[in-house]
Amino acid sequence: MNKKEIDILNVKEDIINENDENAAAFRKELTEKGVYLLNLMGSPGAGKTSTLLKTIEALKGDYRIGVMEADVDSDVDAKTISETGVKVIQLHTGGSCHMDSAMTKQGVEGLGIEDLDVVILENIGNLVCPAEFDVGAARKATILSVPEGDDKPLKYPLMFQVTDVLLINKIDAMPVFDFSMDKLKDNLKNLNKDISIFPISAATGEGVDEWTRWLKADIETWRKNK
């Protein structure tokens, strides 16, 4: 694929509202095909794309990776990701603030997964809608960045309830902002006891090793249990 020519696919929501059933069937299909799908979520500007870049760098020696960049508009993120050499497709949601499982399935068909081990969906930047829709992923990861504040779990509880792993990004900016890791953990306590938390800086690379080690181990565990 030419690095500047990005495939753009307009994906359509499931209007019959059978998302949960479709998601379960789609997850089964991906499992049978041996493709681990990660649903990466977070606010606009939390650092999803730059974290993705570091994650691809750490994983691409071990796995054949594909990326689906979901956006309301533009293809800037897909262009950035394509520079890494991994397979990438830009999905446009037509104004929708989330991806559902039907849209994700359309994306996977557009991307083509026969030669892939791991697919990462960068969801729409949003802490509300994406939390409400199971896309059929093996795992959900959410990025919260330090400048957003440690009170976000109180305001957007569902996102922090449903996610499996939480990356706290931009920890290099910690001295500039009033962010307390203890307060964050306190705010998460009643929402999600099993959550794994990784403080990282996608800019400096700090903490990225711990996160990608966890991810690799999770992919291996998933492969064994599938």
Next chain:
Amino acid sequence: MNKKEIDILNVKEDIINENDENAAAFRKELTEKGVYLLNLMGSPGAGKTSTLLKTIEALKGDYRIGVMEADVDSDVDAKTISETGVKVIQLHTGGSCHMDSAMTKQGVEGLGIEDLDVVILENIGNLVCPAEFDVGAARKATILSVPEGDDKPLKYPLMFQVTDVLLINKIDAMPVFDFSMDKLKDNLKNLNKDISIFPISAATGEGVDEWTRWLKADIETWRKNK
């Protein structure tokens, strides 16, 4: 109102989808009552509440202010705002990622506006859905914070198209982040030629005077023309 006892109102979406008509009628009603409604939007953690605190401080000598805090959950923002002594109500959207005009009208009725000049709605933290719903406000303001990045108008174009004024918050963090005001303006060029831009820091107070002077002038112009 006791400073710790916050009124919480569960607001319900207009399911008949007549939002535009309802918004126009509601705007007319507010205009007749002489109440200037500002719809304040932005991502989670962009600094809506802290900017609101500075704005209230600058305006409360001249106007009787009311605030509606819209959230999916929690009442932390309403509690913070109530410390300023202005009238405040917490609105819960029942999972919805935006306020529509019906919900805003319910909020205004719950708040009570007979003794108010200016009402500020702090919308749900989100760059997608709130852009799609006219709530009947006199003016729309959007906050974009420096850590979110200068590329956000490309990814969430509708928000930057519909807003009247754009506050660039957390400019005190400019040295830590790769944010270019020129790039931002370039990204806005084809979306919104009439937009007013104010770089501010709600933390240090920098630029807040310019923004609140603009807001006061706008309220006065609106009063003369209504």
